Amino acid sequence: MIFKTFWRKKEKLEDKKAVMGAKTDIFKYRTDLEMRFTDLDMMGHVNNAMYFTYMEIGRTKYWTQAIQWDWKKTGVVIGQASITYLKPLHLGDKISIYVRTSRIGNTSFDLEYMMVKTVNGEEILCSKGKTVCVVYDYETKSPVKIPDRERNKMIEFEQL
Numbered sequence: 001m002i003f004k005t006f007w008r009k010k011e012k013l014e015d016k017k018a019v020m021g022a023k024t025d026i027f028k029y030r031t032d033l034e035m036r037f038t039d040l041d042m043m044g045h046v047n048n049a050m051y052f053t054y055m056e057i058g059r060t061k062y063w064t065q066a067i068q069w070d071w072k073k074t075g076v077v078i079g080q081a082s083i084t085y086l087k088p089l090h091l092g093d094k095i096s097i098y099v100r101t102s103r104i105g106n107t108s109f110d111l112e113y114m115m116v117k118t119v120n121g122e123e124i125l126c127s128k129g130k131t132v133c134v135v136y137d138y139e140t141k142s143p144v145k146i147p148d149r150e151r152n153k154m155i156e157f158e159q160l
Contacts, residue, residue: 002053027098046089083129107143
């Protein structure tokens, strides 16, 4: 009886409140990522911890290229990070990451990510992620209001 319940296939339930499906057309920013040999684990696929590093690389490029965030003036820390792994990445995969601002608050904003690999010209969704980014003043060691310039850039770029 234990084996029966163990091997029975249950339908995976989707989070109905999640705003992000598998549609990349809602993302206005995409960048390619370079995989390194050191990103792999002993099973030959990208280690799960590296996905967060890939999200960081995508986030940094997004802020630099799309938003032109002034790092010398205003810092950002990550208050929360989550990821859903869907398909593995292997050595040699051509991977890209989509990044978008999905929510803007007073002192924080959310970024959503979709990591894909391209196989025979088709994008295959490998993971979905989200970070809550908090605008932070390192001198006072506290959250601060999102600067108007960066807020307006995010709103303009994402057409929020």
